[in-house]
Amino acid sequence: MNRKLLLWLLGAGTPVLLLLLWWATSLQSTDTFFPPLKDILQSFQQLWLFAHFQSDVLVSLGNLLLGYAMASAVGVALGFVIALVLVARNVLEPLIHFLRSIPPVALVPIFISLVGFGTEMRVFSIALAALFPTLIATVDGIRSVDSGLKDVARVYRFTTVEKVTQVYLPSAAPQIFSGLQVSLQVAFVVMIASEMLGPSQGIGAMTLLAQQSFMISDMWAGILLLGVIGFAANIVFSLIRRRVLAWYIGSRRLARSS
């Protein structure tokens, strides 16, 4: 039997098995805090796929994507500047290390006082919190570009644009991707946190509201949805990474095996 297939089946089968187990054991449950999975899934369907899909699910995901995209673009661009421009490094680096040691969620109140409770507050909170992992990984990645490759770029007289796009960016890509992955997780956490304040809109807000009003199966449905979104986001991210960094993954595998 194919070993790889077996491992894959084990990986995919375990969660399914756990769900079935949850389903079976909770079927007769009368505990208010642990309603039957059957009820939870019903709420899930009603709540997220119909009633609140547009008003909350899409809004949350939109904020997440927008904030994350801003963080990624600014993080990579600013990372380049800090790594390559000496003045920028001296001016900005201490500031960045100070800001990033503040827990991301603690930044939310600052934004509320700056831009109020609206969508902007949420997007900016997500963007700012998600900025630092990408930014710092990019600075590290650019600084550790092999001097041999830099020499090649100079000897063959690459233009500045070529140096950036053909040498620095691909060379730092493995580290940048690690940063982007952490940023994604942070963005997700802050997305939920930012909905706990201000107008009740979004998946996080709905989940909190359900809990406060003792709609326990709605609350569980919210948690389930967050889990599903987080899981799916990670899968999409891994697929992109595997495609873009195929050369890196391949060379690492080869280096390990020999």
Place this chain on the structure above:
Amino acid sequence: MKTIFSTSRTSSAATAAQPGKNAMTEEIAPADTTSAPPRLDVSHLAKTYGMGDKARTVIEDLTFTVDAGEVVCIVGPSGVGKTTLLKCLAGLHPSSSGRAAIDGRTISGPPPEMALVFQDYNRSLMPWLTVRKNLMLPLRHLHLSAAELKERCDDALAAVGLSHAEHQYPWQLSGGMQQRVAIARALAYRPEILIMDEPFASVDAQTRFDLEDLCLKIRRDFNMTILVVTHDIDEAVYLADRVVVLGSKPARVLRIVDVDLPAPRDQITTRSLPEFARQRTDVLSLIKRPA
């Protein structure tokens, strides 16, 4: 490996001149070699790494010249500063004093007419590009036609015997193959001056002979000026018109040996000449004897 670096002299002379304009002057006045400045002129070059108490003088005072179309080999003990010298010539490091010049112009940055094959080949190829794309990367800003681009890459890959590996990544290749990719990249660039830092160190004996002959062939076909650092004294004598023997430390020129072996050179007949044996003994005794 048998494939010939097959561009005709006429079409290539124009393209070899791509980065600079100097091939033109060479062609107009080939006879007038006595008054022309040497292609590459190194005079009293010195290089010190670091500053203050960390300062380390690697090269103290080097003087030699390389004429257009000449093959010059540099031999010397490990760690003497050969790579350092080449990096100064390639404009990667500023020299501490003295000067290096191409056609009378002092080298202050990477000269457009020069290509350098690095000693650490495994740190000089882009691991995210296939072999072919590695060759094409330096050609991007030369604005060549697609046909010429393809021709140059095909020729260079065939010349080093790697046509079959064009779609592989460098990390999938053996050390010797990577080294040949680095050589092919320099060939595809068609520099007027080619500088190579122990370019044949990781290849097998047969491939090494082939690459040596390739080196002599491109000199003939493109009137390329070639400077090679090598550990192998036989190779230096076989390839070179002149051998610069370096002594340590810090690096200085022990002697410049003129090699008067008949052209064209041939791996079997040239190497069996008594003259060949005499020349290599000359060089070897210079290196062996602590001067």
